[in-house]
Amino acid sequence: EPEVTQTPSHQVTQMGQEVILRCVPISNHLYFYWYRQILGQKVEFLVSFYNNEISEKSEIFDDQFSVERPDGSNFTLKIRSTKLEDSAMYFCASSELGVGNTIYFGEGSWLTVV
Amino acid sequence: GDSVTQMEGPVTLSEEAFLTINCTYTATGYPSLFWYVQYPGEGLQLLLKATKADDKGSNKGFEATYRKETTSFHLEKGSVQVSDSAVYFCALSDFGGSQGNLIFGKGTKLSVKP
Numbered sequence: 495e496p497e498v499t500q501t502p503s504h505q506v507t508q509m510g511q512e513v514i515l516r517c518v519p520i521s522n523h524l525y526f527y528w529y530r531q532i533l534g535q536k537v538e539f540l541v542s543f544y545n546n547e548i549s550e551k552s553e554i555f556d557d558q559f560s561v562e563r564p565d566g567s568n569f570t571l572k573i574r575s576t577k578l579e580d581s582a583m584y585f586c587a588s589s590e591l592g593v594g595n596t597i598y599f600g601e602g603s604w605l606t607v608v
Numbered sequence: 609g610d611s612v613t614q615m616e617g618p619v620t621l622s623e624e625a626f627l628t629i630n631c632t633y634t635a636t637g638y639p640s641l642f643w644y645v646q647y648p649g650e651g652l653q654l655l656l657k658a659t660k661a662d663d664k665g666s667n668k669g670f671e672a673t674y675r676k677e678t679t680s681f682h683l684e685k686g687s688v689q690v691s692d693s694a695v696y697f698c699a700l701s702d703f704g705g706s707q708g709n710l711i712f713g714k715g716t717k718l719s720v721k722p
Contacts, residue, residue, distance in 0.1 A: 536714045537697060539711070597701070
């Protein structure tokens with residue numbers, strides 16, 4: 495069964511460093527997403543991406559975050575200058591279409607900022 | 609705005625007990641409703657979904673019925689197993705509100721004892 499894959503599975507970084515989280519969405523999917531889950535808290539939407547541009551973003555997704563689809567298969571989340579509160583599980587997801595379609599999640603990338 | 613409310617956990621049951629996890633929602637449009645499951649150390653997996661009123665989603669012995677009159681989507685299973693121990697998230701996707709992105713409840717942790 496096709497799946498969303500994410501790398502790395504776990505990353506530890508120093509505060510202030512840049513981090514890039516990578517994702518390979520399901521190949522025929524057109525919508526891509528990043529969500530995050532701070533330990534013990536709700537899964538929160540960060541950003542959605544369609545047709546090579548951001549289609550929606552949450553208040554969390556401020557100027558320190560950016561997303562990119564550098565080639566035909568990868569979808570990346572960059573955090574420019576990490577803060578302690580960025581420590582979380584980051585989930586990449588994709589869906590074939592948008593509204594109401596099933597969103598498939600990867601296994602997540604644990605980011606620990608120290 | 610749109611929101612999802614789940615019953616507080618943790619829920620602890622004995623094997624073969626009946627499970628209900630309550631979920632209610634608030635939405636401005638006509639949402640699709642989902643249950644996701646997160647097994648220990650893993651990512652989010654879609655468990656079941658329903659896209660319109662009175663639809664019943666089912667998978668792996670779990671089921672949930674989309675009740676528009678009570679704005680609910682309660683998860684049920686007749687006989688739980690130890691392997692069902694996980695965190696269960698109710699979520700909605702609403703074109704009118706969130707433009708198709710998922711809004712999650714806080715999650716309900718289920719522990720099943722042998």
